Amino acid sequence: MNVDDLRAWSSAKDEPRWLIERRVHALELAGTLELPKVEKIKLEKWDIYESGDYKAENAWSGLEDAPEVVRDLVASPVKGGLIVQFNSDVVYTKLSESLAAQGVILTDLHTAAKEHEELVQRYLFQAVKPEEHSLSAAHSALWSGGVFLYVPDGVEVEAPIQAIFLNDTSGVRFAPHILIVAGSNSKISYVDHCISSRDDIKVLHNGVVEVFAGAGSKVQVASVHQLAAATTDFTQRRAVVLADGGVEWIVGEMNNGYTASDTKTLLQGNGSISDTKVIAIGSGDQKLSYTTQAQHFGRSSVSQMITRAVMREEATAIINGITKIEKGATNCDGQQTERVLMLSPKARGDANPILLIDEDDVTAGHAASVGQVNAEQIYYLMSRGISRSEAEYLVIFGFLAPVISEIPLEGVRSHLQDVVEKKLGRS
Structure with missing residues (x-):
């Protein structure tokens, strides 16, 4: 897509001028930046160059319009909220009346940019910036659909908010952007599933999740990816946590194709907490890279990262755990564990625990193991x-x-x- 086509498409979506200009700037950046550096992975050999064509979809009047693979994932009745993206477009959104009355917002990101412009402009691409590399720039330019979830200060949402991202067509643009903003002393659980309807569907899933956890908030983000063998999945997850806030990541990496994911928490505030759990299974000839990161800025901040991966047949996995404690982040505690189980002599696993410590008064540790069954x-x-x-x-x-x-x-x-x-x- 060239600049003129991008402007026309964004304008047709009735996006505000500032967002159109951000997209155009990101598209120009994408042509100048290099690919991200992924440890021991030759990303340039992957199918990551085709962002796909935008495919408009009609809105669903109800879940009876949804395919069975979607209905099987939805608890009935929907208690909290549900949003469904089909290929390039969000086609269904439901939020309970009680949550809406408390000021909770759940909508697609295009609508949010128009109706909640100040909030979206304040937070969008502040955790994952387009300048990072060519794929983040391409995502910033071409994302479509997506989720905006906002929880006001002091509001505690007990029932999970669920999102489903379904792809059933090869060659389409499949790049949802998830933006979660939790106010001070709020509580929210968000659960999503990213799925393919068939195993021969070939697309690039270039997805981004940005989470902003306010002071004293508690945010759970659970994500299960089950994408096709012909689909390449590149996903960046990033959380910014303020004082006494906490973010818990729960990630199930169950794709059948090549996968690179990076899940990172920036512990900005004193007393902030991050807990990351990643479960992964590789099979066939999959090439996989799973990176978890915690960067401590706040004093007395705590991070825990656990990854367990099983490699079958000829699958190869690179598991990276990075704990970074910045100067001045005293009394921090950063712990990580990476374990890989190989079920075949041809399977490969590589666990790389990394501790980067710039402060003396801290506790940090790691454990890693790679072995056959x-x-x-x-x-x-x-x-x-x-x-x-x-x-x-x-x-x-x-x-x-x-x-x-x-x-x-x-x-x-x-x-x-x-x-x-x-x-x-x-x-």
């Missing part, structure tokens, strides 16, 4: 009459269970268990 465990289970495939499943699930069991959202926990079984070929 324990043959004695498999033999023991088989000696009790259990088949090899069932024995391997039990070992895998036992490896992942300590993290899955800690997920506080029951719906996400049970769905992840189902997804794990599907990814392992049991359903």
Whole structure:
């Protein structure tokens, strides 16, 4: 897409002038910036150069218009809120009347830019900036659909807000931007699913999640990706947390294709907290990179990062954990664990824990392990009459269970268990 086409498309969406100019600037940047640096991954060999064509979709009058794959993910009735993006467009939005009455906002990002312009302009692309690399610039220029979720100061939302991003067509633009703003002393749980309807769909998912957690707020963000083998997934997640606020990331990386994700928390405020849990399964000839990061600026801030990955067949995974404690961030505690289980001699896993400490008065630690499945465990289970495939499943699930069991959202926990079984070929 050239600048003139981008201006015309954005204008047709009735976007404000400042947003149109930001898009144009980002498009110009995209042609000058390099690809992101991903540890031990040759990103330039991936299918990441085609952003796809915008595909307009008609709004759904109700969930009866939704395909079965969407209906299966939605609890009925919807208690909190639900927003669904189909390819390039948001087609369904529902927010409970009680939450709307309290000032909670749930809408697509195009609408938010018009109706809540001051809020969106204040926060959009302040955590993930277009100047970072060519893919962030391309996303900043071409995102479509997306989610804007705003929770006012002091409002506690008990029922999760759910989003579903469904892709069923090759070659379309699939680049949702999720912007979550939680006011001071608020509470919110957001859950999304990013899915393909078939395994032969070929697109680039260039997605961004930005979370701004106000002072004393508690934000949970859970995300499960199940994209097609022919789809490339590049996802950046970023949270900014103010004093005594907390963000919890729960990520299920269950794609069938090449995947690179970076989940990072900026602990800006004193006493801020970050907790990140990542579960991943690779199969076939997948190339995978999962990076989790915590950057401490505030005093007495705490971060915990746990990644557990299972590699099957010829899958390759690079697991990076980065804890950065800045000068002046005294009395911080940063801990991380990366563990990779390989089920095949041809599978590969690489765990890279990194501690970057610029302050003396802190606590920090890491643990990492990469290894094959324990043959004695498999033999023991088989000696009790259990088949090899069932024995391997039990070992895998036992490896992942300590993290899955800690997920506080029951719906996400049970769905992840189902997804794990599907990814392992049991359903």
